[in-house]
Amino acid sequence: MDSEMAEEEAPAPAQPLAAVAEEGEAEEPRALPVGSTKTMERVAAAKKFIEDHYRAQTKNMQERKERRLILEQQLASSQVPKEEQINLIKDLERKETEYMRLKRHRICVDDFELLTIIGRGAFGEVRLCREKSSGNIYAMKKLKKSEMLVRGQVEHVRAERNLLAEVGSHCIVKLYYSFQDAEYLYLIMEYLPGGDMMTLLIERIL
Ligand SMILES: Nc1ncnc2c1ncn2[C@@H]1O[C@H](COP(=O)(O)OP(=O)(O)OP(=O)(O)O)[C@@H](O)[C@H]1O
Numbered sequence: 001m002d003s004e005m006a007e008e009e010a011p012a013p014a015q016p017l018a019a020v021a022e023e024g025e026a027e028e029p030r031a032l033p034v035g036s037t038k039t040m041e042r043v044a045a046a047k048k049f050i051e052d053h054y055r056a057q058t059k060n061m062q063e064r065k066e067r068r069l070i071l072e073q074q075l076a077s078s079q080v081p082k083e084e085q086i087n088l089i090k091d092l093e094r095k096e097t098e099y100m101r102l103k104r105h106r107i108c109v110d111d112f113e114l115l116t117i118i119g120r121g122a123f124g125e126v127r128l129c130r131e132k133s134s135g136n137i138y139a140m141k142k143l144k145k146s147e148m149l150v151r152g153q154v155e156h157v158r159a160e161r162n163l164l165a166e167v168g169s170h171c172i173v174k175l176y177y178s179f180q181d182a183e184y185l186y187l188i189m190e191y192l193p194g195g196d197m198m199t200l201l202i203e204r205i206l
Pocket residue numbers: 118119120121122123124126139141173189190191192193195196
């Protein structure tokens with residue numbers, strides 16, 4: 001079994017404070033201090049993140065096992081020679097491992113070669129860029145986090161990002177990646193040459 005398939009050990013649950021009291025020492029039950037609303041929100045967000053992460057990981061492992069099983073069943077009922085069957089299964093495992101390796105890679109601004117500036121938005125510039133690994137050209141929209149906070153636009157930007165990520169329409173620009181660093185959010189979109197709608201409308205109307 002390779003490292004991807006290895007089952008992860010569940011982290012030990014945090015020990016409740018009361019349990020830390022020395023054995024035999026009769027302690028009056030004390031109310032634990034409750035964190036501020038902000039802290040409680042962070043705790044809830046972290047809990048959700050961890051749960052989602054492990055759920056996704058379990059699902060991935062299950063799907064991977066199923067893909068292997070399907071291939072094994074297909075090969076068992078085929079005329080493919082035994083040696084060839086072993087090679088095909090090894091090939092599948094190699095591709096699965098490579099896929100997991102690529103998935104683990106956290107994409108960041110260094111994965112792109114920054115080219116010319118093609119526009120300016122409310123929170124920063126839009127640049128043409130080239131993905132180093134594939135050579136693909138995209139439009140990179142860079143949004144300054146502090147500006148978004150000052151103008152109270154965090155929810156609008158989040159909605160824009162979610163909409164671009166979820167809608168699959170030829171009328172809406174495609175979003176390929178989104179990521180952030182300490183200062184900026186980045187949206188990596190399909191590059192649409194030809195200018196924006198407002199310029200087009202002005203040209204057509206005037
Ligand atoms: N995917 C893209 N392909 C090509 N050019 C783009 C792309 N996205 C943005 N641009 C260019 O960058 C400019 C600013 O981008 P965008 O309109 O998304 O920013 P914004 O912050 O929403 O701006 P505004 O507040 O003015 O609407 C656009 O007018 C356009 O010229």
